[in-house]
Amino acid sequence: xxxxxxxxxxxxxxxxxxxxxxxxxxxxxxxxxxxxxxxxxxxxxxxxxxxxxxxxxxxxxxxxxxxxxxxxxxxxxxxxxxxxxxxxxxxxxxxxxxxxxxxxxxxxxxxxxxxxxxxxxxxxxxxxxxxxxxxxxxxxxxxxxxxxxxxxxxxxxxxxxxxxxxxxxxxxxxxxxxxxxxxxxxxxxxxxxxxxxxxxxxxx
Amino acid sequence: xxxxxxxxxxxxxxxxxxxxxxxxxxxxxxxxxxxxxxxxxxxxxxxxxxxxxxxxxxxxxxxxxxxxxxxxxxxxxxxxxxxxxxxxxxxxxxxxxxxxxxxxxxxxxxxxxxxxxxxxxxxxxxxxxxxxxxxxxxxxxxxxxxxxxxxxxxxxxxxxxxxxxxxxxxxxxxxxxxxxxxxxxxxxxxxxxxxxxxxxxxxxxxxxxxxxxxxxxxxxxxxxxxxxxxxxxxxxxxxxxxxxxxxxxxxxxxxxxxxxxxxxxxxxxxxxxxxxxxxxxxxxxxxxxxxxxxxxxxxxxxxxxxxxxxxxxxxxxxxxxxxxxxxxxxxxxxxxxxxxxxxxxxxxxxxxxxxxxxxxxxxxxxxxxxxxxxxxxxxxxxxxxxxxxxxxxxxxxxxxxxxxxxxxxxxxxxxxxxxxxxxxxxxxxxxxxxxxxxxxxxxxxxxxxxxxxxxxxxxxxxxxxxxxxxxxxxxxxxxxxxxxxxxxx
Numbered sequence: 001x002x003x004x005x006x007x008x009x010x011x012x013x014x015x016x017x018x019x020x021x022x023x024x025x026x027x028x029x030x031x032x033x034x035x036x037x038x039x040x041x042x043x044x045x046x047x048x049x050x051x052x053x054x055x056x057x058x059x060x061x062x063x064x065x066x067x068x069x070x071x072x073x074x075x076x077x078x079x080x081x082x083x084x085x086x087x088x089x090x091x092x093x094x095x096x097x098x099x100x101x102x103x104x105x106x107x108x109x110x111x112x113x114x115x116x117x118x119x120x121x122x123x124x125x126x127x128x129x130x131x132x133x134x135x136x137x138x139x140x141x142x143x144x145x146x147x148x149x150x151x152x153x154x155x156x157x158x159x160x161x162x163x164x165x166x167x168x169x170x171x172x173x174x175x176x177x178x179x180x181x182x183x184x185x186x187x188x189x190x191x192x193x194x195x196x197x198x199x200x201x202x203x204x
Numbered sequence: 205x206x207x208x209x210x211x212x213x214x215x216x217x218x219x220x221x222x223x224x225x226x227x228x229x230x231x232x233x234x235x236x237x238x239x240x241x242x243x244x245x246x247x248x249x250x251x252x253x254x255x256x257x258x259x260x261x262x263x264x265x266x267x268x269x270x271x272x273x274x275x276x277x278x279x280x281x282x283x284x285x286x287x288x289x290x291x292x293x294x295x296x297x298x299x300x301x302x303x304x305x306x307x308x309x310x311x312x313x314x315x316x317x318x319x320x321x322x323x324x325x326x327x328x329x330x331x332x333x334x335x336x337x338x339x340x341x342x343x344x345x346x347x348x349x350x351x352x353x354x355x356x357x358x359x360x361x362x363x364x365x366x367x368x369x370x371x372x373x374x375x376x377x378x379x380x381x382x383x384x385x386x387x388x389x390x391x392x393x394x395x396x397x398x399x400x401x402x403x404x405x406x407x408x409x410x411x412x413x414x415x416x417x418x419x420x421x422x423x424x425x426x427x428x429x430x431x432x433x434x435x436x437x438x439x440x441x442x443x444x445x446x447x448x449x450x451x452x453x454x455x456x457x458x459x460x461x462x463x464x465x466x467x468x469x470x471x472x473x474x475x476x477x478x479x480x481x482x483x484x485x486x487x488x489x490x491x492x493x494x495x496x497x498x499x500x501x502x503x504x505x506x507x508x509x510x511x512x513x514x515x516x517x518x519x520x521x522x523x524x525x526x527x528x529x530x531x532x533x534x535x536x537x538x539x540x541x542x543x544x545x546x547x548x549x550x551x552x553x554x555x556x557x558x559x560x561x562x563x564x565x566x567x568x569x570x571x572x573x574x575x576x577x578x579x580x581x582x583x584x585x586x587x588x589x590x591x592x593x594x595x596x597x598x599x600x601x602x603x604x605x606x607x608x609x610x611x612x613x614x615x616x617x618x619x620x621x622x623x624x625x626x627x628x629x630x631x632x633x634x635x636x637x638x639x640x641x642x643x644x645x646x647x648x649x650x651x652x653x654x655x656x657x658x659x660x661x662x663x664x665x666x667x668x669x670x671x672x673x674x675x676x677x678x679x680x681x682x683x684x685x686x687x688x689x690x691x692x693x
């Protein structure tokens with residue numbers, strides 16, 4: 001069956017059309033699994049590749065992800081057997097004393113669009129809150145974000161307290177690869193796009 | 205060194221300038237900002253400030269504060285329309301009023317390009333000493349910033365050590381930052397020690413502290429506490445949100461202005477409620493987030509310069525002193541791209557008649573600094589100031605007698621009038637090269653960047669900072685030691 005209209009809608013971020021298109025495909029007898037793998041996910045993978053190639057911009061990626069989600073909402077409940085497997089679970093927040101969350105929010109959006117389950121701990125997250133999140137949310141990865149050179153130093157404390165129980169990822173404008181290595185973080189990403197790749201590679 | 209004609213945009217005289225926003229556009233923007241403050245409100249994470257606002261008649265719901273328009277209008281009316289900054293010796297130098305424009309370096313970059321090795325490395329306290337000495341000697345730099353967030357000190361005291369370094373190496377006014385209330389108190393105590401007393405500093409301030417709210421519409425405890433401290437002291441406070449279209453503001457140029465102005469006026473209301481008449485400088489770094497790299501654009505964004513200029517039209521409309529950003533680049537090093545970014549941003553900022561223009565010497569989106577780049581910015585400001593000065597049309601400048609005397613086919617090179625005026629009327633380059641090819645080749649075929657590097661080294665070698673008396677140095681050291689001891693606990 002031709003699912004190219006669904007594929008194209010995701011690529012173009014066309015949220016108006018996608019629900020009807022998926023419904024049409026289902027009524028014509030398309031397999032829900034195939035709609036997901038051959039149209040929705042395949043389109044999102046293509047968008048991800050185009051972003052890396054520098055051909056599309058972040059708002060276009062986010063719109064494509066929203067479109068894919070709308071499609072998934074229609075087709076997801078019809079799946080037989082196990083639910084779609086999440087790419088992994090990430091709990092993420094800005095460190096204590098830092099209210100700057102635009103970078104963290106971008107990482108959240110891009111992780112979600114790449115199929116990760118994300119627990120957003122918000123801003124000004126204390127060490128205790130990060131540690132509690134490990135117990136409560138059982139994430140695979142804890143993500144720490146800081147914009148300020150001052151608050152950046154508190155990352156070391158948190159990473160040390162986590163003590164390798166889960167993987168840790170650090171990021172934010174002043175954070176460098178050397179700094180991440182020095183404090184013993186499992187991964188560092190210079191930007192939100194790379195953060196997704198880093199999260200994937202940490203869970204291989 | 206002081207440029208006798210530091211003020212670059214003297215619109216009261218015939219001068220080259222431009223406007224981005226008309227008076228009616230400013231009025232409409234102003235009403236939009238009042239509506240945001242009254243209807244949407246802001247978040248203030250400081251109980252003391254929230255209490256003050258509540259008592260004044262704001263509607264408070266937890267941290268969310270909605271500010272009635274009349275309070276904003278009153279704050280604008282009570283804030284001084286001008287701030288005069290002195291040098292370290294108390295001589296009044298920078299008149300932040302009207303369209304006077306003054307330039308200086310930027311703050312809080314974690315790395316710098318080493319002048320000797322060319323290596324990009326962490327910034328040290330010694331770099332701040334050099335940046336301050338260089339700024340002190342550059343004729344078109346009018347105030348000092350640290351060009352650093354230094355790494356070789358006790359964590360959490362970089363701000364204190366930077367001011368310690370700047371006070372000893374330059375007499376130009378200092379614009380600086382602080383981590384928190386405790387550190388701003390140390391910094392101001394240092395400045396008061398140099399001035400001789402708190403009153404002496406208040407009468408002739410040579411320091412401006414800036415605080416940054418977290419756009420959009422959110423004000424951290426640290427920022428508010430620093431601001432209220434300066435307000436209580438009656439010292440100039442600069443409030444400067446970093447606002448990025450597509451990220452912390454709408455993908456709309458006007459939307460960026462609304463957020464910037466709203467956060468500034470929310471700050472002004474608190475500032476004036478704490479102490480009516482406290483000097484307040486309206487800041488804001490207005491830009492867009494690049495939707496491919498997600499960086500906070502500096503000079504590579506033409507809208508960065510345009511929105512700063514528009515913001516300064518709005519600040520002039522409010523009749524308050526204002527702040528702008530220029531001489532800074534997204535380029536990773538001092539190269540052709542950096543030169544383009546520096547030139548366009550400096551020219552636009554000077555045209556806008558903004559009072560304090562910072563970030564000269566920035567590279568890599570403000571994450572790195574360069575002393576050579578600071579020297580380049582200084583030279584570009586010189587060129588731009590010559591343009592901004594405009595052309596005077598008067599008997600003395602039309603010089604019809606001289607034209608008649610020299611007559612058709614004559615030349616003016618040997619005229620006394622030329623001897624008297626050529627330096628005043630036409631800008632002279634320092635490191636921009638005008639030599640013919642053979643001369644330039646004979647001197648080693650240097651690039652501009654190479655000449656800037658040599659110039660920076662030479663200025664640092666030749667310059668003699670005006671030293672503080674030993675007694676003052678001891679007082680400063682004692683204050684630094686006290687801050688160190690407090691951190692150790």
